[in-house]
Amino acid sequence: MIADIFIKRPIAAMVVSIVLVILGTIAIFSLPISQYPEITPPVVQVTGQFIGADAKTVEQTVTIPVESQVNGVEGMEYIQSNSTNDGRMTMNVFFHVGTNIDIAATDVQNRVNVALPVLPDEVKRLGLTIRKRSPSILMLVAVYSPGRTHNIEFLDNYSNIFIKDALIRVKGVGDVFRRPSCSWMLPSTANGSWHRQNCPPAYRMNLSA
Numbered sequence: 001m002i003a004d005i006f007i008k009r010p011i012a013a014m015v016v017s018i019v020l021v022i023l024g025t026i027a028i029f030s031l032p033i034s035q036y037p038e039i040t041p042p043v044v045q046v047t048g049q050f051i052g053a054d055a056k057t058v059e060q061t062v063t064i065p066v067e068s069q070v071n072g073v074e075g076m077e078y079i080q081s082n083s084t085n086d087g088r089m090t091m092n093v094f095f096h097v098g099t100n101i102d103i104a105a106t107d108v109q110n111r112v113n114v115a116l117p118v119l120p121d122e123v124k125r126l127g128l129t130i131r132k133r134s135p136s137i138l139m140l141v142a143v144y145s146p147g148r149t150h151n152i153e154f155l156d157n158y159s160n161i162f163i164k165d166a167l168i169r170v171k172g173v174g175d176v177f178r179r180p181s182c183s184w185m186l187p188s189t190a191n192g193s194w195h196r197q198n199c200p201p202a203y204r205m206n207l208s209a
Contacts, residue, residue, distance in 0.1 A: 043093065077096055
């Protein structure tokens with residue numbers, strides 16, 4: 001029945017179509033934007049440094065005491081820790097998807113404070129850093145020197161002083177990772193062999209939410 005009305009009155013059908021298009025265009029700007037659901041677990045990272053200690057010493061004196069206190073924090077799924085020969089300790093605490101990362105970071109901070117008294121004085125003096133992180137990379141920023149007028153050391157220093165702090169203050173950015181450029185291997189299409197190509201002066205920064 002409705003189809004017959006529009007067939008007999010084509011002008012009315014055109015007017016209704018135009019009105020629907022206008023209303024739809026207006027609705028596009030007023031409807032809420034649906035975001036992708038969270039599929040990666042939130043992460044709280046604990047980092048520290050024991051200057052002059054090897055990986056085994058860091059593991060026994062720093063990583064294990066901190067891990068024993070943080071283990072079992074509410075909402076935690078698992079812990080991934082790493083100790084290196086340059087005295088660095090990195091511990092990633094993964095939480096269930098949907099966990100409030102602010103509350104999780106506070107809980108981890110409280111657990112770390114319990115472990116502080118038993119840590120070496122050098123570690124307590126430097127302190128432990130607790131940061132909220134996401135395992136997914138938000139953005140990749142490349143800093144390069146046009147015409148190769150500056151080397152990697154200059155770009156490293158410039159990025160660390162002027163760019164890193166500015167990026168980390170952006171809302172939603174959890175951490176900034178600096179990755180200096182390196183050499184890579186390129187195939188030669190002429191004879192099928194491989195040759196080494198030196199990277200141009202460049203500096204990459206990975207931003208995690």
